Amino acid sequence: MKHFPIFMALEGRRVVVSGGGEAALAKLRLLLKTEAKLVVVTEDAAPEIAQWAQDGRLTLIRRAMEPGDALCARLFYAANEDDAEDARVAELAHRDGALVNIVDNLEDSQFITPAMVDRDPVVVAIGTEGAAPVLARAIKKDIEERLSPRLGLMARMGKAFRARAEALPFGVKRREFWADYYAQGVASETDASSSLEALLDKHLTAKPKEGRVDLVGAGPGDPELLTLKARKALDEADVVIYDRLVAPEILELARREAVMLSAGKEGFGPSVTQDAINEMIVSHARSGAHVVRLKSGDPTVFGRLDEEIDACDASGIAWTIIPGITSAxxxxxxxxxxxxxxxxxxxxxxxxxxxxxxxxxxxxxxxxxxxxxxxxxxxxxxxxxxxxxxxxxxxxxxxxxxxxxxxxxxxxxxxxxxxxxxxxxxxxxxxxxxxxxxxxxxxxxxxxxxxxxxxxxxx
The missing domain is CATH 3.30.950.10 (Tetrapyrrole methylase, C-terminal domain)
Known part of the structure; x- marks a missing residue:
């Protein structure tokens, strides 16, 4: 990964664009969705840019860029569609301390702008590090079709309800409340508000959820050989207890908030004892967590599965086996x-x-x-x-x-x-x-x- 994806705060911050043609318009259409203070520096502005300036949506400076124009700017776009002019203004922006993007010049840019799916405040960014813009657009189209147009409304209503949701204990209980909310659809703000109140009452009065254990096969190592059921378990897990041979690419698929614990078993070498692993599984499940015990290959093949099942049974903990593709x-x-x-x-x-x-x-x-x-x-x-x-x-x-x-x-x-x-x-x-x-x-x-x-x- 050569470019680390972040979401940068632009509210009230200067963003400067040099250029007034199609390249500048493409960037401005996206930047106008933010709350940044936009400045466009160009001798020849397209009619749309002039209209945006007249409407007070940006500041237009009708001349060639000069030293100091990018001072205090958080981001700078060189979009003149002329290599020599873009190189010149990029150098000026560098001296002014701005992060610089030169449109269609990946090598000389300090950052890139990804393809985006906008359901404000929900934003999905898709990047290919400049390698395949067509692929990024195809992925964007697919995600656009999957996400409800009302997702932004639900997110805004959920954000306003956060203080009320703090009546639920932090952790699993609160996360399950939000998962239930976003799993349903809403038609309006009134619908979302009544839905949130009803759900909160339901979760406040519900009995504490019992923990459970999924004994999951991670397959031989290729993430594409992971079963759909195993992928779902990783996405829902509160705690993942994994073996040494589980591929890092598969561990990356676990829910970000999940507690990741290495069981570190290694033949003929130092390792966590089976008794210690059993205790890890049981103690976390007793606390109400959804535990995924992740084993390389298939847990039913030389995975010491029975010992972990016996430990769960002895503690009255529910368990499920999710088989994997064995290495053989x-x-x-x-x-x-x-x-x-x-x-x-x-x-x-x-x-x-x-x-x-x-x-x-x-x-x-x-x-x-x-x-x-x-x-x-x-x-x-x-x-x-x-x-x-x-x-x-x-x-x-x-x-x-x-x-x-x-x-x-x-x-x-x-x-x-x-x-x-x-x-x-x-x-x-x-x-x-x-x-x-x-x-x-x-x-x-x-x-x-x-x-x-x-x-x-x-x-």
Whole structure:
């Protein structure tokens, strides 16, 4: 993000525009919606600008810009539609201490004006950092169609009612009141006023809401693989307790006011204990909060879900499981493969490389059989142990093995090897992200060719 979006206070502040043609008109139509003191400096003003000056909506100075014209200005627009003149007046404005925008010149501008959806006092700003103005306009059109024309009225009435709403306790109770208000439509100020009074009475007399827990799968990392139900839970959560492997892009989707707590679980390393996590979940839910326990992948697959459910049950707290796409599904898709294939295997095993006691033991003899397919979670640090167990039970050293690091994420990496070469392949690869090991699966030939081409290009 090269441009940080803010809403700047312009009430009573000077905003200066240099130029009197179409570019200046486009900016002025937007700026006239503010309460800024507008000044236009130009030798040749369009009729609309002259009329606005006559109506007292702005001050028009009919001459070329001079030093000092932008003094005390909060913003300055160079809109002369002439590169040399825009550069000249921008330099003068810089010296006067104003923030400068040169129309259609992103590189030399200190700020940019986004596309806007105006439901005053509700304003939605859309920016693409100058990369795709057409896209910004398309997004604006979509939002315009979604937002009620009466949204501004509702916001103004809500603002006037704020002092009355403070009769509700700060936090969840007050937030639920406002959510109920904005979820309904109003036809007039009278309608909005009576609606607010009735809603306040309803919320003041309502019984305290009980907390609840959503046990949510965050998927393998790609935010676009997050389910709609998981997205809704994040948008409503009061508290989000998340694992270390949950992608930052997914955490960004949580409601801004939500309390974000890291559970920090890490295999073979320092981590928050499961008992401490259970206590976090229960204590926040008891206080009436909507808690989202956010787990990487799918919480029902190696997510220690039962222990957290038991903790909720023991405390009489309602819970819901919201499944996610497990990392193995995203990883096998990256291979262009299917878990099962007619004539090869009719089943697949999901196993873990280690558990709370250390390296996990399995039915290695069956897994070593020809045609078996297994997705091995947490298999990176236990790779040598898995390799040794399988070879000891007669597995073919040439059995295809694929390792997928950071499945579904931009930094995803696929390593194709064999069981006999699993180690030292992993050691040499120096994997740093979460990885899945697939026994009996290899990337499709097209993927291997594409990766080989990428490697040659990099060289």
């Amino acid at each position: 599904s995203a990883a096998v898709a990256a291979l262009g493969q299917s878990f099962t294939k007619r004539g090869r295997n009719s089943g697949v095993r999901f196993i873990t490389g280690h558990d709370t006691k250390g390296f996990a033991d399995h039915d290695w003899k069956t897994l070593a059989s020809e045609g078996e397919v297994a997705a091995i979670y947490m298999g990176k640090k236990s790779a040598r142990f898995i390799q040794g167990r399988l070879l000891m039970h007669g597995a073919d050293p040439l059995t295809q093995v694929t390792v997928i690091e950071n499945a579904s994420r931009p930094e995803q990496r696929i390593l194709a090897t064999t069981l006999g070469e699993l180690e030292p392949t992993l050691t040499h690869a120096n994997l740093t992200g979460p990885a899945l090991v697939f026994l009996g699966l290899a990337p499709r030939a097209a993927l291997v060719a594409a990766q080989h081409h990428e490697m040659e290009a990099a060289i």
